[in-house]
Amino acid sequence: MSFVERLSLDIGDPDSRPPRAGRARLELEPDKIERGLLKLVLAIVELLRQVMEKQAMRRIDAGRLTSDEIDRLGRSLMQIESTITSLQTQFAIDDLNIDLGPAGCLLDGPLTEG
Numbered sequence: 001m002s003f004v005e006r007l008s009l010d011i012g013d014p015d016s017r018p019p020r021a022g023r024a025r026l027e028l029e030p031d032k033i034e035r036g037l038l039k040l041v042l043a044i045v046e047l048l049r050q051v052m053e054k055q056a057m058r059r060i061d062a063g064r065l066t067s068d069e070i071d072r073l074g075r076s077l078m079q080i081e082s083t084i085t086s087l088q089t090q091f092a093i094d095d096l097n098i099d100l101g102p103a104g105c106l107l108d109g110p111l112t113e114g
Helices: 003-012 029-063 067-090
Strands: none
Touching: 029 067
8 A cells, every 4th residue: 555545544535524613714914924935035045145155165276266256256245145134134034044844954054134
């Protein structure tokens, strides 16, 4: 018997279950949704910035970049970091790190504003 078959036996057919009385509704607040979405987007952008920075360091250490490329790359990474910090301040987002439960945190360390 497959996992799905065992699971369907354990759970049962959802159509055969009686409807729940007084089912709780989730109250959504637009401001919290927008801030949460912005935090998620900024956290992903910060994760990508950290990955790009590590890759850049590997390329620098391997001697595969010219001094001009190193300068442009450094300025670009600093500009991205500055923009992220500015948006954090603007939208009052203290920490971009997201707890992923047993997998740990999304970022290497907490990224707090300013």
